[in-house]
């Protein structure tokens with residue numbers, strides 16, 4: 233059966249990826265809506281496969297390729313990044329693509345050979361920004377975008393069709409039957425998923441992102457074909473670029489307060505609710521016993537204000553608060569944010585002290601500390617009121 237025509241995603245380019253409808257956790261990231269592993273086949277006399285899929289979808293990838301062309305006609309397999317969601321199928325695929333050479337950068341080749349030693353039996357062609365791959369009727373240029381989000385990450389760009397193969401760049405974890413954002417009824421939803429992906433995967437990558445945007449600013453892009461989720465074409469290309477540009481400059485911050493708390497018997501929870509009541513700005517509330525880290529990162533992503541609350545338990549902040557706080561710190565999500573800490577104790581406050589230390593180590597700015605013994609009183613309420621007058 234030939235591949236459906238909707239899988240022609242750019243002139244001479246077929247989508248040959250896989251949709252993972254049921255994956256819900258992806259290296260710790262909660263993929264509530266599944267994801268896709270997008271691979272592409274560029275039809276030329278020198279047929280070129282761009283990226284592969286997760287190992288469990290290897291056979292599906294082969295079937296899709298054979299719906300378009302013979303396996304023997306594939307001459308190159310470009311690997312833009314070595315992580316297993318893009319490379320897992322590569323060892324199997326190479327056993328069947330008898331005439332193919334793996335095309336990638338030096339770091340990516342090193343990663344691939346460490347992950348899959350059997351690949352040493354196949355030819356590699358090492359490329360960089362100044363060594364394009366010249367096919368019979370197309371040229372592919374390579375743009376190294378290190379740390380977006382691994383040191384080996386690169387974009388491939390085909391100027392003949394103004395198409396950027398962006399791998400993890402501009403992606404989102406969504407499983408859907410549409411290939412482009414303009415085919416999806418709720419485009420805001422795709423943007424939200426892209427922000428969630430950005431917060432959780434690219435959080436610490438603002439500088440590499442600035443570099444990547446600089447690399448592509450002078451090239452004509454009609455289509456961005458991503459490694460996950462929906463791709464971008466025509467007018468939506470600008471939307472994708474402007475989303476990334478906003479994040480690269482940390483301009484996504486809004487007047488919003490994200491409150492994260494853990495409460496064993498309700499005191500900290502009641503305090504969180506009081507903060508929400510007093511706040512003159514939009515609130516997002518996260519009970520850490522319910523909300524996962526992925527959602528917490530998305531919430532913090534565009535919040536100018538972040539509040540964390542914990543009781544002192546066994547002489548310290550609770551592990552749940554500590555790990556969430558550390559996760560957000562690792563993703564640089566305290567950068568330029570104002571932080572409010574609140575906690576309760578029975579005999580010696582330590583939770584607020586611990587949280588403050590963590591935030592100080594991570595370069596955040598604490599603007600208010602609220603700590604009280606067992607029960608909130610009028611004096612504490614007054615402090616919150618006064619602090620909020622100054623903060624907001």
Ligand SMILES: Cc1cc2nc3c(=O)[nH]c(=O)nc-3n(C[C@H](O)[C@H](O)[C@H](O)COP(=O)(O)O)c2cc1C
Pocket residue numbers: 494495496497498499500501543544545546547548576577578579580581605606607
């Ligand atoms: C298992 C347990 C351990 C606790 N350990 C401490 C502690 O080490 N130091 C302290 O001052 N209070 C300790 N407390 C008291 C709590 O910090 C206090 O009751 C707090 O107000 C509880 O907040 P919550 O109602 O939001 O859970 C402990 C309470 C529990 C239940």
